Amino acid sequence: MSCLHTISKSPDTQLLESCLKIIADGDAILFTEDGTYYTNSARKLEAIDKTCKIYGLREDMLARAILTKAADSVELIDTARFVKLCCDHDKIVSWF
Amino acid sequence: MTENSKSQKSRITFISRAAPYGQNKANLCLDMALASAVFEQDVNYIFFGDGVYQILKGQDGSAIESKTLGNALETLELYGIEKTYADRQSLEERDISESELLSGMQIVNGESIAQMIESSDTVFNL
Amino acid sequence: MKFSIVIYAAPYSFEAASSALRFARSVIDQGHELYRLFFFGDGVHNASQLTVVAQDENNLQQQWNDLIEEHSIDSVICVSSALRRGVLNQTEADRHDLGTASAYISSEVAGLGQLVDAAIHSDRLVNFG
Numbered sequence: 513m514s515c516l517h518t519i520s521k522s523p524d525t526q527l528l529e530s531c532l533k534i535i536a537d538g539d540a541i542l543f544t545e546d547g548t549y550y551t552n553s554a555r556k557l558e559a560i561d562k563t564c565k566i567y568g569l570r571e572d573m574l575a576r577a578i579l580t581k582a583a584d585s586v587e588l589i590d591t592a593r594f595v596k597l598c599c600d601h602d603k604i605v606s607w608f
Numbered sequence: 609m610t611e612n613s614k615s616q617k618s619r620i621t622f623i624s625r626a627a628p629y630g631q632n633k634a635n636l637c638l639d640m641a642l643a644s645a646v647f648e649q650d651v652n653y654i655f656f657g658d659g660v661y662q663i664l665k666g667q668d669g670s671a672i673e674s675k676t677l678g679n680a681l682e683t684l685e686l687y688g689i690e691k692t693y694a695d696r697q698s699l700e701e702r703d704i705s706e707s708e709l710l711s712g713m714q715i716v717n718g719e720s721i722a723q724m725i726e727s728s729d730t731v732f733n734l
Numbered sequence: 735m736k737f738s739i740v741i742y743a744a745p746y747s748f749e750a751a752s753s754a755l756r757f758a759r760s761v762i763d764q765g766h767e768l769y770r771l772f773f774f775g776d777g778v779h780n781a782s783q784l785t786v787v788a789q790d791e792n793n794l795q796q797q798w799n800d801l802i803e804e805h806s807i808d809s810v811i812c813v814s815s816a817l818r819r820g821v822l823n824q825t826e827a828d829r830h831d832l833g834t835a836s837a838y839i840s841s842e843v844a845g846l847g848q849l850v851d852a853a854i855h856s857d858r859l860v861n862f863g
Contacts, residue, residue, distance in 0.1 A: 515725060520750065520863075530625070530657055533697060533718040536726055545749045571756070572749075591760045598858050599735050599766075605623075605731045606861040608742075608750065618854045636742070636775050639814070643846035649854070730853040734742065734863060 515539045516601035519547035520608045523556060527607040532559055540565040540601060542594065543586075547607075548572045552581040560585075569594060619650040621728040623721075627658040628677040629669065633734045634662050638680060640732055645688035652724050653684065655694045655713070660702060663694060663710045682710050695721060736769045737761045738852035742863035744776035745794035751780055754862035755797060762805055770852040771802070771809040773841065777863075778816040781809070781841040784834075795838070802840040809841040810848045 517539060519527045528550055531541065541564055543550050550556050551568040560566060570588045573579040582588060589597070598604055622641045626633035644651050655663050667678035684692055694713045699706070706715060725731055739758055743750035761768050773780050780798050787793045802809045811821060816837065817830070823843045824835040837843065853859055 513726060515731075518860075520753070533695075534623075534656075534721040534725065536722045545753060572753075591756050592764065594757065595737075595760045595764055595766070598737070598860060603725075603728065603731055604858060604860050605725065605733050606863065607733060608861070608863040616854050620850075620853055632775060639846060640774075640849060644850050644853070647847060647850045649850060730859050732861065734861070 514601050516542060516597055516604045518542045518544055518604060518606045519550065520545040520606070522546040523550050528556070529559070531605075531607050535561070535564065537561060537563045540567065540597065542567040542569065542589070542597065543572075544569040544594075545572050548576060548578060551583060551586045552578050554583040554585065557583055557585055567593075567597065617648065617650055618729045619652070619727060620644050621652040621654065621724050621731045623654045623656050623731065623733040624659040624662065625657040625734065627661040628667070629672065629674060634659065634677055637732065637734050638677070641684075641689055642687055648688070651689050651691065652728065653689050653692045654716075654721055654724065655692075655698070656721070657695070657698050658702075660694050660698045660704060660709075663713055664704070664708055665710055678710060682712075685712060693721070693724075736767045736855065736857045738770045738772065738856035738859045739768070740772045740774055740849065740852075740859065740861045741777035741780060742775045742861065744779040747776070748863075750862040751777070751794055752792070755794065755801070757860065757862070758801060758807075762801075768805065768807050769856045770848065771798075771807055771841075772849045772852055773809070773811040773815075774849065775812075775815050775863075776819070778811045778819055778821045781811045781816075781837045782821050783838045784836045799838045799840050802838075810844045811837060811841045812849070813843050813845050816843055 568586045624637040628634045669676035693716045741754045745751040821837045823837045827835045
């Protein structure tokens with residue numbers, strides 16, 4: 513029973529930091545929209561527990577010219593896979 | 609709303625994270641929770657992050673020609689929302705003490721909130 | 735699987751409105767059921783039909799309408815959000831003596847009960863704001 517957290521606003525909003533306060537082991541995080549700016553720095557992501565999978569939405573990163581800058585821990589996915597991830601987790605918590 | 613849905617009970621957790629007055633997120637969150645309670649769903653209502661500013665005592669929206677959100681939040685229990693929580697760390701980071709809060713708020717930590725999310729069917733977070 | 739999508743963002747102001755549209759299309763493409771779209775707060779502007787956009791720009795409202803009509807999606811705009819923002823169907827326009835309907839008829843104007851119903855009956859509810 514795990515949860516998919518989507519984060520769609522810039523790192524300036526500290527949404528990841530808020531999310532990490534109430535995330536459970538085995539949950540996953542998907543960065544979308546301006547949230548994808550979190551993905552280009554391993555430093556920004558290091559507070560995320562190793563049990564949490566990290567995803568970045570490819571279309572949003574492509575648009576922002578940051579696709580090639582993603583940290584190794586980030587798996588790039590498209591919108592179709594986003595839908596599949598929603599099926600794989602039993603609920604979605606959106607941070608915006 | 610169908611007859612069928614009225615008989616079904618879902619656990620819905622609301623995480624209200626926005627400060628009042630500056631934007632409408634706090635009101636939207638409240639409206640959704642009240643509707644859920646009217647339809648007899650099992651509601652958790654959590655004030656988190658800047659959302660804890662919503663439950664400061666002594667608000668007076670009339671000063672800016674606005675409805676006083678604190679007054680509405682004081683009546684949550686009357687509308688069937690009994691489980692209201694404030695995040696301890698959010699209060700501490702903002703130097704807010706328990707005595708400054710509206711009554712009826714249970715102070716909880718992040719771990720308890722994680723458990724509430726886990727045991728919920730749906731989570732609204734805004 | 736049964737999905738519902740809640741949209742809080744106004745079109746053109748935030749990417750969330752177009753993200754939600756892409757997500758909705760993908761849900762349908764993959765053969766899932768889209769149980770309901772619920773437009774809330776500024777999101778109700780996505781159902782406005784009185785819009786004109788530049789020729790080289792997407793008309794988001796029209797794209798939503800096309801998707802809703804093509805797949806006969808149950809789409810709801812929150813009545814209290816909509817009335818405040820001037821997004822009215824003919825019934826509401828007549829009731830308040832305002833003349834013109836501004837909402838696409840593909841969306842129904844209804845209350846938050848429809849959102850609660852979606853939360854209860856969907857396997858997954860996804861928020862875009």
